[in-house]
Amino acid sequence: MSDERLLCVSEEPEVAVALVRLARSLTGPGTGRVVAVVLPGSAPDAAERLAAAGADEVRPVDGPALTDPHVVADLLAEIVAAVSPSVLLVGSTKRGREAAGHLAGVLDLPATTGVTGLRLDADGIRVDREALSGNAVAVERIVRRPAIVAMMPGFSAPPAAPSPSPGRVRQPPRATAPLTERTELRPKAGGQLEIEKADRIVTIGRGLRKKEDLPIVEALARALGAEVGCTRPLAAEAGWLTDDHWIGLTGHRVHPALYVAVGVSGAVQHLVGMRSSRVVVAINKDPNAPIFAQADYRITGDLYQIVPALTKALGG
Amino acid sequence: MGEKLRIWTAVKHGLDVNLTRADRTTGLVRVESAPRKTSDFDKNAVEEAVRVRERLGGVVTAISVGGPAAREALREAIAIGADEAILVTGDRWAEWDTRAVARLLAAATRKLGGFDLFLLGEGSTDHFAGLVGPRLAGELRCAGIAYARRLTAAAEGVVVEKDLEKEVEVVRAAYPVVVSVGQEINTPRIPTFMANLKASKKEVRVLGPPDLDVPAEALAPVVVVERVAVPEIPRKQQTIAGTTPDEIAARLRDALRGEGVLP
Numbered sequence: 001m002s003d004e005r006l007l008c009v010s011e012e013p014e015v016a017v018a019l020v021r022l023a024r025s026l027t028g029p030g031t032g033r034v035v036a037v038v039l040p041g042s043a044p045d046a047a048e049r050l051a052a053a054g055a056d057e058v059r060p061v062d063g064p065a066l067t068d069p070h071v072v073a074d075l076l077a078e079i080v081a082a083v084s085p086s087v088l089l090v091g092s093t094k095r096g097r098e099a100a101g102h103l104a105g106v107l108d109l110p111a112t113t114g115v116t117g118l119r120l121d122a123d124g125i126r127v128d129r130e131a132l133s134g135n136a137v138a139v140e141r142i143v144r145r146p147a148i149v150a151m152m153p154g155f156s157a158p159p160a161a162p163s164p165s166p167g168r169v170r171q172p173p174r175a176t177a178p179l180t181e182r183t184e185l186r187p188k189a190g191g192q193l194e195i196e197k198a199d200r201i202v203t204i205g206r207g208l209r210k211k212e213d214l215p216i217v218e219a220l221a222r223a224l225g226a227e228v229g230c231t232r233p234l235a236a237e238a239g240w241l242t243d244d245h246w247i248g249l250t251g252h253r254v255h256p257a258l259y260v261a262v263g264v265s266g267a268v269q270h271l272v273g274m275r276s277s278r279v280v281v282a283i284n285k286d287p288n289a290p291i292f293a294q295a296d297y298r299i300t301g302d303l304y305q306i307v308p309a310l311t312k313a314l315g316g
Numbered sequence: 317m318g319e320k321l322r323i324w325t326a327v328k329h330g331l332d333v334n335l336t337r338a339d340r341t342t343g344l345v346r347v348e349s350a351p352r353k354t355s356d357f358d359k360n361a362v363e364e365a366v367r368v369r370e371r372l373g374g375v376v377t378a379i380s381v382g383g384p385a386a387r388e389a390l391r392e393a394i395a396i397g398a399d400e401a402i403l404v405t406g407d408r409w410a411e412w413d414t415r416a417v418a419r420l421l422a423a424a425t426r427k428l429g430g431f432d433l434f435l436l437g438e439g440s441t442d443h444f445a446g447l448v449g450p451r452l453a454g455e456l457r458c459a460g461i462a463y464a465r466r467l468t469a470a471a472e473g474v475v476v477e478k479d480l481e482k483e484v485e486v487v488r489a490a491y492p493v494v495v496s497v498g499q500e501i502n503t504p505r506i507p508t509f510m511a512n513l514k515a516s517k518k519e520v521r522v523l524g525p526p527d528l529d530v531p532a533e534a535l536a537p538v539v540v541v542e543r544v545a546v547p548e549i550p551r552k553q554q555t556i557a558g559t560t561p562d563e564i565a566a567r568l569r570d571a572l573r574g575e576g577v578l579p
């Protein structure tokens with residue numbers, strides 16, 4: 001427990017709530033101070049939800065939604081000056097990392113991203129973060145406060161602990177001129193699937209010879225009540241599946257109860273996305289494929305024979 | 317921009333994540349002795365820089381902050397098509413964190429006359445923090461655009477398609493601008509034998525923090541890596557075999573039923 005001030009902000013409502021819960025558990029109930037920024041364009045109940053999660057103070061910012069990192073950094077710099085937190089917690093989303101970096105440059109603050117664990121020690125702030133493309137976990141010590149810590153979305157947040165009398169401070173918008181201009185915002189193709197929430201996933205890799213063969217894998221997924229995932233080449237290079245199916249370092253991190261990797265070699269950048277699956281099945285024709293070292297059940301064989309047989313065995 | 321477009325590109329000589337191994341008993345990775353290579357996305361940045369020059373003219377300056385071996389990353393950048401190479405190095409380079417790197421990059425651009433377009437990878441293959449590009453823009457108080465998947469450069473500025481988790485954002489900025497790129501922006505060319513040969517003869521300009529007016533204190537690490545370990549996740553590693561695909565499938569189904577993971 002510590003008597004520190006922690007500032008939380010994220011453009012993702014769920015992440016923002018998780019950050020506040022984490023901050024509250026770090027200070028302990030009744031000690032320190034947890035302040036949460038409500039970004040412009042948030043849902044009407046955002047401030048309430050942050051207070052219920054444990055914020056002592058919410059700071060709603062008026063005005064239109066902010067996208068330019070320079071404008072976001074300028075606003076956050078002002079709030080940091082007003083609140084003087086020891087840690088600014090943000091989400092390690094793309095926008096979160098970008099804003100964190102920009103602000104860190106403006107204020108010359110220490111910053112780290114992709115964090116899964118955070119401790120406020122007397123000799124510094126300690127974080128666990130992914131390292132070596134997710135191959136490893138690094139422990140980093142931040143030697144100076146304030147610091148910016150970007151938490152990996154989906155990190156395990158402690159339960160909510162509402163503050164007895166949360167305060168509300170209106171944060172006026174700033175008149176900073178943006179340095180970039182948004183001309184368009186469009187949803188990505190696909191984009192509806194939330195594979196990070198799936199309970200069962202069948203992932204297909206380059207072992208699939210052509211797009212027309214996808215139904216073989218989709219049939220297995222149906223029989224298992226699973227979503228279809230894929231490796232980077234299938235989404236980014238071949239375009240056979242949209243980005244929302246992409247699992248790995250540059251795709252999605254998933255943690256299903258069952259993960260079936262079909263024709264996937266098991267590159268480190270892929271493994272980082274699926275490592276926290278509970279039961280892993282690998283089907284690969286190469287007995288030396290690295291994925292086998294990460295599997296509970298290993299089948300060496302041709303996916304074109306095994307997958308249809310498995311679908312049938314499951315009654316599909 | 318002035319007469320000629322000034323394009324900078326940063327390359328990191330980072331750890332080769334496919335070749336780093338953990339000690340069997342401790343699970344710790346010995347980072348100091350691990351093999352290194354040019355960070356993947358930085359090659360995309362160099363390629364994009366060269367493409368912009370091919371269309372609009374200008375000069376491509378490749379810069380690396382690191383140890384003596386980082387010359388290899390600069391050699392690769394020259395082989396792809398960069399015109400000049402700068403190595404920023406010093407006795408304590410191994411402890412420079414993302415803050416120190418961004419400060420040195422910023423100082424180098426200030427010292428050497430500025431830039432119009434600064435391209436770099438959106439994350440390094442080893443650290444993957446995604447901070448150096450945005451930090452550099454923040455440090456210089458200039459426009460920054462991260463996660464670029466497509467870039468169109470013109471005489472006055474750039475239009476970038478930015479790849480967010482669920483959206484594509486199209487963003488416009490005037491020079492100077494720092495753009496961090498992902499792997500999807502292009503496929504870096506494989507340098508020809510001649511290009512490689514010429515690149516290995518190219519002179520690299522070596523600068524230290526004092527040459528860039530950066531005092532040593534300004535580079536003292538604020539984020540220190542204490543340990544890097546490979547987490548051991550126990551897996552059953554059970555082989556399911558049989559004489560026919562149907563037999564194998566039935567065995568797997570039974571195993572999964574036993575695990576309680578079937579619907």
Ligand SMILES: Cc1cc2nc3c(=O)[nH]c(=O)nc-3n(C[C@H](O)[C@H](O)[C@H](O)COP(=O)(O)OP(=O)(O)OC[C@H]3O[C@@H](n4cnc5c(N)ncnc54)[C@H](O)[C@@H]3O)c2cc1C
Pocket residue numbers: 204205206207208230231232233234246247248249250251252262263264265266267268269270273283284285286289301302303304356357441
């Ligand atoms: C910075 C960076 C980030 C990256 N991010 C990601 C990421 O987020 N996600 C990701 O997935 N990758 C990522 N990658 C790419 C990664 O390194 C690998 O290239 C990729 O994961 C390989 O995909 P794959 O397993 O489908 O293909 P391959 O490596 O080509 O493997 C295909 C496998 O299929 C097997 N196979 C072939 N035919 C059959 C058959 N008939 N039956 C059964 N098995 C068969 C082969 O034995 C082989 O093991 C990234 C790379 C870099 C450098």
